Amino acid sequence: MTKRGYHHGNLRQALVEAALVLIADQGPHGFTLSEAAKTADVTPAAVYRHFAGRDELLAEVARQGYDIFAALMDYAYNEGKPSALAAFEATGRAYLAFARKYPGHYIAMFESGIRPQAWPDLAPVAAKARNVLERAADGLSQHLPADRRPPGSMVSAHVWAMSHGVVELYMRGGAQSPFPPEDLLETGIGIYLRGLGLLPPDQ
Incomplete structure (x- = not known):
């Protein structure tokens, strides 16, 4: 199955939206980039095309x-x-x-x-x-x-x-x-x- 993150055409913004969900649930330091990828429904490797680390996403x-x-x-x-x-x-x-x-x-x-x-x-x-x-x-x-x-x-x-x-x-x-x-x-x-x-x- 194709990951949903590749359908919307804006993976970077999808990761920002995923981070907002995780921040609300776990705080700004309670999640990893892998969790952001999972929330955005994309592969972990895809995250690093846009953000070098969690701080850059934050x-x-x-x-x-x-x-x-x-x-x-x-x-x-x-x-x-x-x-x-x-x-x-x-x-x-x-x-x-x-x-x-x-x-x-x-x-x-x-x-x-x-x-x-x-x-x-x-x-x-x-x-x-x-x-x-x-x-x-x-x-x-x-x-x-x-x-x-x-x-x-x-x-x-x-x-x-x-x-x-x-x-x-x-x-x-x-x-x-x-x-x-x-x-x-x-x-x-x-x-x-x-x-x-x-x-x-x-x-």
Whole structure:
């Protein structure tokens, strides 16, 4: 019988889809390339025509994830206007929405140990996602004198870390909270931005 993987005409993508299934079931390090081949219904030898090892397959899953993530962040940022605050908060909600809808990609991006800087095709698309959040952060401080503006890269890094913490604790980690993750993040962002003087106390 001919292996199904040769019928669809895109074996590389079939292996990515197989990896997503395995990541969801076993985690990013709980499967082998042979298992990915079996899930994609192709011979193990066929895998090595496209990926030299599991890390290279994970890096491709992460790259596709960052591509989706960057598009969602960009859409959220542009839809969040005309208010700089609304645009910034929208990017935070997009982070949670991505983690909820694309768990396999999220795990490959943030829990697999794959470093974007180590993969030439991955680093640019990962930077694209970060740049959207930095752009949103920069927009919040334009009303302040230049010498009082916090670096947009710092603000975006803090909010990225806050978003990641909410995902890991309350969406993936199973910790109980009386509030939805979106409310936790929005409240945390508000407190943080007021502490920096980027929002008036009553906003």
